[in-house]
Amino acid sequence: VTCYGFIFKHYDFTTFWFITIGMSVLLDGKKVAKIIADRLQTAIKEKGLSLCLAIVQVGDRPESTAFINRKKKFGEQIGVEVRHMHYGESITTNELLEEINGLNQDAGVHGIIVQLPLPTHINKEKVINAIDPAKDADGLTAVNLRKLMENSKGVLPATSRGILSLLEYYKIPIEGKKVVVIGRSVLVGRSTAMLMVNKNATVTICHTHTPDLAKELELADIVVVAAGKKGLITSAHVHDKLTVIDVGINVSEDRTLIGDVLFDEVQEKVFAITPVPGGVGPMTVASLFENVFDAHVDILS
Numbered sequence: 511v512t513c514y515g516f517i518f519k520h521y522d523f524t525t526f527w528f529i530t531i532g533m534s535v536l537l538d539g540k541k542v543a544k545i546i547a548d549r550l551q552t553a554i555k556e557k558g559l560s561l562c563l564a565i566v567q568v569g570d571r572p573e574s575t576a577f578i579n580r581k582k583k584f585g586e587q588i589g590v591e592v593r594h595m596h597y598g599e600s601i602t603t604n605e606l607l608e609e610i611n612g613l614n615q616d617a618g619v620h621g622i623i624v625q626l627p628l629p630t631h632i633n634k635e636k637v638i639n640a641i642d643p644a645k646d647a648d649g650l651t652a653v654n655l656r657k658l659m660e661n662s663k664g665v666l667p668a669t670s671r672g673i674l675s676l677l678e679y680y681k682i683p684i685e686g687k688k689v690v691v692i693g694r695s696v697l698v699g700r701s702t703a704m705l706m707v708n709k710n711a712t713v714t715i716c717h718t719h720t721p722d723l724a725k726e727l728e729l730a731d732i733v734v735v736a737a738g739k740k741g742l743i744t745s746a747h748v749h750d751k752l753t754v755i756d757v758g759i760n761v762s763e764d765r766t767l768i769g770d771v772l773f774d775e776v777q778e779k780v781f782a783i784t785p786v787p788g789g790v791g792p793m794t795v796a797s798l799f800e801n802v803f804d805a806h807v808d809i810l811s
């Protein structure tokens with residue numbers, strides 16, 4: 511149904527409709543993240559909270575600094591202090607563990623994240639698991655990942671939570687649907703697959719040893735692409751009932767950010783798609799702050 515240049519793409523026209531680009535629904539992470547920001551800002555003000563998120567960075571990777579700056583900006587918007595703990599490459603695992611311990615003890619710090627990747631000489635698992643699970647804003651400690659496995663209440667990995675919130679906002683059903691996740695990292699692929707199972711989807715995880723991605727996608731309702739390989743998903747992989755969540759962040763030849771999906775050709779064929787940038791990225795940042803807020807409110811209650 512076309513109406514004033516927009517196309518309705520939902521069964522329930524009375525309560526909801528989508529703005530579409532070309533032929534598909536644009537899942538606008540920037541817009542939804544702003545809605546979350548407004549909600550958090552109001553709740554923080556109403557409750558009179560003064561929250562602080564500590565971000566631990568080791569080294570000077572420009573991409574990491576750019577991601578941290580986005581988190582600082584979001585924190586500023588909603589009235590949460592972001593404390594940037596910046597260490598040189600020469601810091602040892604033990605020294606970093608002591609720093610994390612200090613943040614755990616600090617009653618003025620409500621959330622902690624370690625900006626990944628860490629330099630290879632640092633024991634990543636040890637450092638992440640040193641974070642107090644109640645302050646684990648990224649949801650990546652073993653305690654919170656186990657809760658995700660058990661489908662019990664814990665802190666969700668921020669990217670997975672962001673993907674879920676985006677699908678929920680656009681009323682894209684998950685229960686009973688077939689979800690294909692491409693990528694099996696703990697940070698994104700595995701965690702998102704487990705969250706989708708918890709939401710009653712039937713889930714397939716694909717990775718570098720999957721022989722035929724197109725075949726796996728034939729019957730999929732939703733695909734979450736988190737491989738970090740530009741051009742991995744083309745129009746040949748997709749169909750008109752598919753929702754495409756592109757998590758990938760890659761740098762194109764002209765130095766702009768692009769995802770794992772060839773957006774221009776794929777968006778013409780699918781039901782819905784996230785852009786890169788402006789899709790999952792802003793949702794991850796928003797979810798991080800939702801995690802800090804929720805964990806703190808839980809402690810208060």
Ligand code: NAD
Pocket residue numbers: 669692693694695696697698699716717718719720736737738739742757758759760790791792794795
């Ligand atoms: P990773 O390198 O740890 O994992 C990539 C996974 O993709 C691996 O499990 C691998 O088996 C799989 N893979 C790689 N090439 C493949 C191929 N050709 N076919 C099928 N599977 C393949 O990366 P990660 O940390 O999971 O991140 C994935 C991507 O998501 C990266 O581009 C990263 O920058 C991005 N990312 C984005 C956000 C966000 O908020 N938007 C958050 C985290 C990561």
